[in-house]
Amino acid sequence: AQSVSQHNHHVILSEAASLELGCNYSYGGTVNLFWYVQYPGQHLQLLLKYFSGDPLVKGIKGFEAEFIKSKFSFNLRKPSVQWSDTAEYFCAVRSYNTDKLIFGTGTRLQVFP
Amino acid sequence: EPEVTQTPSHQVTQMGQEVILRCVPISNHLYFYWYRQILGQKVEFLVSFYNNEISEKSEIFDDQFSVERPDGSNFTLKIRSTKLEDSAMYFCASSTGQNQPQHFGDGTRLSIL
Numbered sequence: 001a002q003s004v005s006q007h008n009h010h011v012i013l014s015e016a017a018s019l020e021l022g023c024n025y026s027y028g029g030t031v032n033l034f035w036y037v038q039y040p041g042q043h044l045q046l047l048l049k050y051f052s053g054d055p056l057v058k059g060i061k062g063f064e065a066e067f068i069k070s071k072f073s074f075n076l077r078k079p080s081v082q083w084s085d086t087a088e089y090f091c092a093v094r095s096y097n098t099d100k101l102i103f104g105t106g107t108r109l110q111v112f113p
Numbered sequence: 114e115p116e117v118t119q120t121p122s123h124q125v126t127q128m129g130q131e132v133i134l135r136c137v138p139i140s141n142h143l144y145f146y147w148y149r150q151i152l153g154q155k156v157e158f159l160v161s162f163y164n165n166e167i168s169e170k171s172e173i174f175d176d177q178f179s180v181e182r183p184d185g186s187n188f189t190l191k192i193r194s195t196k197l198e199d200s201a202m203y204f205c206a207s208s209t210g211q212n213q214p215q216h217f218g219d220g221t222r223l224s225i226l
Contacts, residue, residue, distance in 0.1 A: 031214065034214065036217070043217045044204065045217075046215075051212070090156065099161035100171065104155065105155050112168070
């Protein structure tokens with residue numbers, strides 16, 4: 001069965017620190033990959049997506065992610081976090097022939113000024 | 114930016130009662146989805162809906178669940194006889210196409226007593 005693992009459950013950083021959140025998935029076929037963010041009290045918002053092409057994708061608010069097919073990974077990065085990045089971050093995978101998104105458990109990021 | 118809207122934001126229901134959760138997808142979207150998140154667990158896919166029929170459903174989506182698009186704007190999830198374990202956050206999502214990003218609503222928190 002397909003699954004998504006996010007190894008960091010809770011990350012605490014100071015402003016200006018660099019961020020990398022891990023995401024690994026288990027599925028051997030073609031996949032679409034997503035990172036969603038949920039700010040406190042708000043809905044899930046799409047940060048970035050990978051469908052094909054350049055494995056380094058850039059999203060909103062300075063976030064980027066790199067798809068490494070050989071490692072089944074899609075890690076999220078930001079060089080310098082801000083207090084406003086405090087939120088929960090979800091990695092999600094969709095196999096090419098299906099509708100459903102499979103989510104990881106989420107990573108709670110707290111950024112302190 | 115157009116949004117997916119869900120009502121109510123919080124629903125409290127007695128076990129065994131029927132509940133209907135409502136969603137208004139983004140107006141030009143054609144694919145509709147329901148997901149749920151039990152407290153402390155992953156966001157899980159329930160069902161996808163296109164062209165007035167279910168296109169995919171998960172094992173969770175048993176005979177107690179049904180979906181409907183009763184008019185041109187609403188998309189509803191009905192649970193016929195609620196159980197304690199149905200307590201969760203229910204998210205509606207919509208997209209323009211099967212392989213396009215899904216846009217999520219704020220969710221309805223369902224509490225079964």
